[in-house]
């Protein structure tokens with residue numbers, strides 16, 4: 181990266197060692213998206229070389245994973261984990277949750293936040309699962325169902341979107357699905373692997389098509405970790421990033437002028453005003 185540079189009407193103006201100035205185009209496709217320099221597999225290699233990943237282990241049964249993932253929406257893992265523990269400590273079975281007054285569920289999961297919204301959603305989702313699976317709550321058929329059918333089965337449950345479905349498929353059933361949460365979406369867009377205008381739901385298909393299925397877990401976990409520690413919202417720490425030399429958003433992130441995750445110009449940290 182040039183020592184001194186700026187963005188002028190869409191053209192990067194860089195100072196050279198000799199003092200003369202040269203102009204080059206910014207690394208965009210002109211459609212709100214950056215051109216990726218690294219493949220998804222190369223990103224994984226760099227991130228894992230920096231910090232190895234935990235080995236994949238199945239989390240829990242599919243219904244429990246559904247409940248936990250629904251509780252994790254819009255809150256931290258710590259809070260959703262507490263809410264989940266309170267829920268299973270208070271109710272002896274999923275049948276008991278479905279049949280309980282909704283206020284009791286709300287009380288049990290309050291620590292996780294958004295309890296008023298999540299309690300009827302959780303009850304409706306579990307009620308639908310029981311209607312489909314019967315009193316045994318046996319979701320084993322999801323292991324052998326064709327992937328498209330398994331995704332459709334899960335996403336047609338109340339409150340279950342592509343991310344929750346992918347979490348259940350990957351973490352509980354060990355099936356090849358790539359969950360795209362807010363961190364994975366943001367980092368992937370900054371890296372140019374996903375166009376800025378792609379919806380979170382569509383981003384699942386876009387990313388899955390870019391790597392072998394056995395890399396889904398590695399990509400999900402390594403990129404989430406990178407998003408939490410380095411490629412943060414709203415401003416990434418590009419000078420501590422192991423993929424910065426191949427990231428088309430690094431220049432704009434350093435300048436505080438444009439965010440590859442949104443395609444929008446961001447507020448400058450220094451100098452004030454909208455950039």
Ligand code: SF4
Pocket residue numbers: 367370371410411412416417418421422423424425427428429430433
């Ligand atoms: S260089 Fe910056 S914007 Fe790009 S992935 Fe790294 S931290 Fe994120």
